[in-house]
Amino acid sequence: xxxxIALYIFMLAAFTGYEVIGRVPVILHTPxxxxxxxxxxxxxxxxxVALGAASTPLEKAIGFVGVLLAAGNAxxxxxxxxxxxxxxxxxxxxxxxxxxxxxxxxxxxxxxxxxSKGSH
Amino acid sequence: MSHVGAAAVIQGSYLVTAFLFIMGLKxxxxxxxxxxxxxxxxxxxxxxxxxxxxxPEMHNYPxxxxxxxxxxxxxxISGRRVAMTAMPxxxxxxxxxxxxAAASIAAIELYRGGEATLSGAALAVVGGxxxxxxxxxxxxxxxxxxxxxxxxxxxxxxxxxxxxxAAATLVAGVLIVAQVDATASVVTALFVLALVxxxxxxxxxxxxxxxxxxxxxxxxxxxxxAFEGFVLGNAAMIxxxxxxxxxxxxxxxxxxxxxxxxLGNVLFSGFGETAAAGTATVTGSLKPIEAQDAGVMLAFAxxxxxxxxxxxxxxxxxxxxxxxxxxxxxxxxxxxxxIHPVAGRMPGHMNVLLAEAGVPYDLIADLDEINAEFENAxxxxxxxxxxxxxxxxxxxxxxxxxxxxxxxxxxxxxxxxIKRGQGAGFSGIENALFYLDxxxxxxxxxQSMGSALIAAVKSV
Numbered sequence: 001x002x003x004x005i006a007l008y009i010f011m012l013a014a015f016t017g018y019e020v021i022g023r024v025p026v027i028l029h030t031p032x033x034x035x036x037x038x039x040x041x042x043x044x045x046x047x048x049v050a051l052g053a054a055s056t057p058l059e060k061a062i063g064f065v066g067v068l069l070a071a072g073n074a075x076x077x078x079x080x081x082x083x084x085x086x087x088x089x090x091x092x093x094x095x096x097x098x099x100x101x102x103x104x105x106x107x108x109x110x111x112x113x114x115x116s117k118g119s120h
Numbered sequence: 121m122s123h124v125g126a127a128a129v130i131q132g133s134y135l136v137t138a139f140l141f142i143m144g145l146k147x148x149x150x151x152x153x154x155x156x157x158x159x160x161x162x163x164x165x166x167x168x169x170x171x172x173x174x175x176p177e178m179h180n181y182p183x184x185x186x187x188x189x190x191x192x193x194x195x196x197i198s199g200r201r202v203a204m205t206a207m208p209x210x211x212x213x214x215x216x217x218x219x220x221a222a223a224s225i226a227a228i229e230l231y232r233g234g235e236a237t238l239s240g241a242a243l244a245v246v247g248g249x250x251x252x253x254x255x256x257x258x259x260x261x262x263x264x265x266x267x268x269x270x271x272x273x274x275x276x277x278x279x280x281x282x283x284x285x286a287a288a289t290l291v292a293g294v295l296i297v298a299q300v301d302a303t304a305s306v307v308t309a310l311f312v313l314a315l316v317x318x319x320x321x322x323x324x325x326x327x328x329x330x331x332x333x334x335x336x337x338x339x340x341x342x343x344x345x346a347f348e349g350f351v352l353g354n355a356a357m358i359x360x361x362x363x364x365x366x367x368x369x370x371x372x373x374x375x376x377x378x379x380x381x382x383l384g385n386v387l388f389s390g391f392g393e394t395a396a397a398g399t400a401t402v403t404g405s406l407k408p409i410e411a412q413d414a415g416v417m418l419a420f421a422x423x424x425x426x427x428x429x430x431x432x433x434x435x436x437x438x439x440x441x442x443x444x445x446x447x448x449x450x451x452x453x454x455x456x457x458x459i460h461p462v463a464g465r466m467p468g469h470m471n472v473l474l475a476e477a478g479v480p481y482d483l484i485a486d487l488d489e490i491n492a493e494f495e496n497a498x499x500x501x502x503x504x505x506x507x508x509x510x511x512x513x514x515x516x517x518x519x520x521x522x523x524x525x526x527x528x529x530x531x532x533x534x535x536x537x538i539k540r541g542q543g544a545g546f547s548g549i550e551n552a553l554f555y556l557d558x559x560x561x562x563x564x565x566x567q568s569m570g571s572a573l574i575a576a577v578k579s580v
Contacts, residue, residue, distance in 0.1 A: 003239060006350055006358065009355065009358050009359060009362075010346065010350075010358060010362050013346075013358065013359045013362035013363050013366070014362050014363075014365070014366040015366070016142055016363055016366075017145075017362065017363035017364065017365065017366035017367035017368075017370075018366045018367065018370055020142060020145045020146050020149065020363070020367060021145070021149060021367040021370050021371060022370070023149070024149040024150075025149075025150075025151070025486065026374075026378065026459070026461050026467050026468055026471075026486045026487075027151060027459065027468055027471040027481060027484060027486060028148065028149060028150075028151060028154060028468055028471070029371065029374070029375065029461075029466070029467040029468030030207065030208070030211075030464075030466050030467065030468035030469045030471070030472055031148065031154060031158075031468065031472065032145075032148050032149060032371065032468070033211060033334075033335055033338055033368070033371055033466070033468075034207070034211050035144070035145060035148045035157065035158055035161065036145065036338060036342070036363075036364045036367050036368055036371070037211055037214055037215045037218070037338050037341075037364075038158070038161060038162075038165075038214075039141050039144070039145065039161055039342075039360050039363065039364050040215075040218050040338075040341050040342045040345045040360060040361055040364045041165060041214075041218055042137070042141070042165065042168060042345065042356055042357055042360040042361070043218050043221045043222050043225070043341075043345045043348070043357065043361075044165075044168075044169060044172075044188075044221070045134075045168050045169060045171075045172040045354065045356060045357065046221075046222075046225050046345070046348050046349060046352050046354055046357050047221045047224060047225055048169075048172045048173075048175070048178075048184055049172065049175055049178070049352055049354070050224070050225045050228045050229070050352070051180050051183060051184050051187070051228075052175060052177075052178030052179055052180055052181075052184065053177075053178065053179070053228075054179070054180060054228060055179075056231075058231060059228050059231060059232065060180060060183060062224050062227050062228050062231070063180070063183070063224065063228055064183055064186075064187045065187075065220070065224055066187075066220070066221045066224025066225055066228070067183075067184055067187035067188060067191065067221070068187040068188075068190055068191035069191060069217040069218070069220040069221040069224065070191070070217070070218065070221035071187065071188045071189075071190075071191035071192040071195070072191040072192065072194060072195035072214065072217040073195075073214050073215070073217040073218035073221060074165055074169075074192075074195075075191070075192040075193075075195040075196050075199070076195030076196070076198065076199040076210070076213070076214040076217070077195075077199075077211075077214045077218075078158065078161075078162050078165070078199075079195065079196050079199025079200055080199045080202065080207060080210055080211065080214070081158045082155075082158050082159070082162070083199070083200070084204075084207065084472050084475075085148070085154045085155045085157070085158055086155055087472065087475035087476050088151050088154060088155065088471075088475050088481050089475070089478075089480055089481065090151075090152075090480050090481060090482050091480035091482050091483065092480075
């Protein structure tokens with residue numbers, strides 16, 4: 001990736017982040033902060049690549065810690081965000097069913113726990 | 121799989137991940153779609169993680185899997201078990217882990233010394249500093265909110281000391297980037313200094329300001345991830361990190377504004393715990409009321425607005441209060457909850473706590489929506505809230521909270537305040553609302569008073 005392309009990506013992503021959050025109601029501030037906290041858990045892929053390329057014991061040790069921390073960021077961020085958001089219900093939904101209001105996408109709640117499933 | 125093929129698969133997967141992250145965040149910004157938003161983002165994370173296993177010429181797979189399983193399992197268990205009231209510090213903890221991971225990537229790159237370009241080395245250094253500061257700073261924020269660190273360390277000349285540490289960190293960074301002295305010891309010094317800086321920057325900040333700081337560190341971690349993404353040439357990290365960096369910055373500003381604080385104020389002064397008591401003298405007297413009478417007042421009201429504060433959550437009274445409100449709703453009373461942006465420990469935290477008790481989100485209104493409605497409310501029921509309903513913020517220029525947006529509970533026809541005792545609020549300021557002619561004080565903890573009010577309403 002050339003430098004200027006990377007800068008374009010940086011600029012456009014910055015605008016995207018600003019616009020996506022722009023009109024968010026206060027009621028969602030805490031879950032949203034938690035959700036964006038989960039998103040930067042993508043650092044996991046960088047930590048994996050860094051550990052994958054590590055050769056000396058020092059590099060391996062740092063890489064191990066990096067992957068461990070990154071996995072904690074991603075999985076923990078998913079766990080708490082999902083817990084908070086699944087509690088938000090409207091009066092209609094609350095009256096219609098107690099707990100029958102399933103999430104739309106077919107992803108199981110454990111979806112954030114991908115790291116431990118990737119053993120192949 | 122050939123290297124070319126693997127590269128295409130990986131790049132394609134990262135593109136899908138970036139799309140899922142952005143759509144996920146977008147969906148998370150509306151209560152109707154928020155629940156599916158995190159699932160979208162989660163799917164994106166799974167896609168990126170699986171694709172990364174196909175990265176060419178990687179080693180240390182057993183080590184990698186062990187780290188993932190250990191880190192993931194600890195985080196999953198702690199995340200499932202943590203109480204909703206402790207959510208802000210848990211977010212701080214996970215955020216710090218992300219910052220630490222970004223710093224680790226920088227450390228590996230810098231120890232190896234393989235950065236071919238000046239910009240690559242500079243980005244690795246800056247990302248490493250930010251990540252390390254975010255890591256140690258977030259750990260301090262966690263410790264403070266968790267009550268592990270009770271007081272704020274402050275001494276004269278503290279900001280000079282912090283500036284010196286920051287300057288030393290930068291010098292080490294410049295030495296590395298300029299290849300003047302890029303030995304391992306300088307790299308070590310860089311990270312030690314950055315970690316110390318995170319600690320000394322965060323220690324003097326008071327507990328009340330901590331949410332803003334956590335949000336700031338969240339944005340910083342995003343930025344650190346983006347910078348390390350540049351170093352690794354990883355588009356998924358650049359996009360996700362930058363989106364979080366800018367979204368987090370905006371969120372930090374919104375929070376600081378809701379608390380009537382500027383970011384500079386939060387970072388460089390110590391309001392959080394040492395605010396001077398208000399200068400205004402409050403006239404009038406505190407007029408107590410019995411639960412029975414308060415219950416009757418609620419039962420025969422047409423419109424009731426509940427103003428919950430963190431005190432209610434600490435007493436775990438939200439379930440009782442919601443039970444009370446359901447009784448009132450069944451009697452035909454119009455009940456709504458008014459949430460101040462800083463009710464709870466973080467903007468939006470109170471909404472989470474009410475949602476946990478089963479309160480539907482369409483009964484919950486924020487400050488702008490509800491403030492005009494207080495005039496038409498028969499009763500404003502204040503539970504464990506204090507500074508956020510203090511009319512002094514509108515009237516008394518000398519008060520430390522002057523100018524802070526407040527809920528106009530004083531405009532309601534009657535005000536009932538559930539409060540444990542006669543002490544002042546979090547900021548130590550007398551609350552003029554409690555002394556108004558139409559205010560009645562119901563002394564007791566929110567849990568037992570909730571039960572008493574339920575009994576009173578049932579007996580009507």
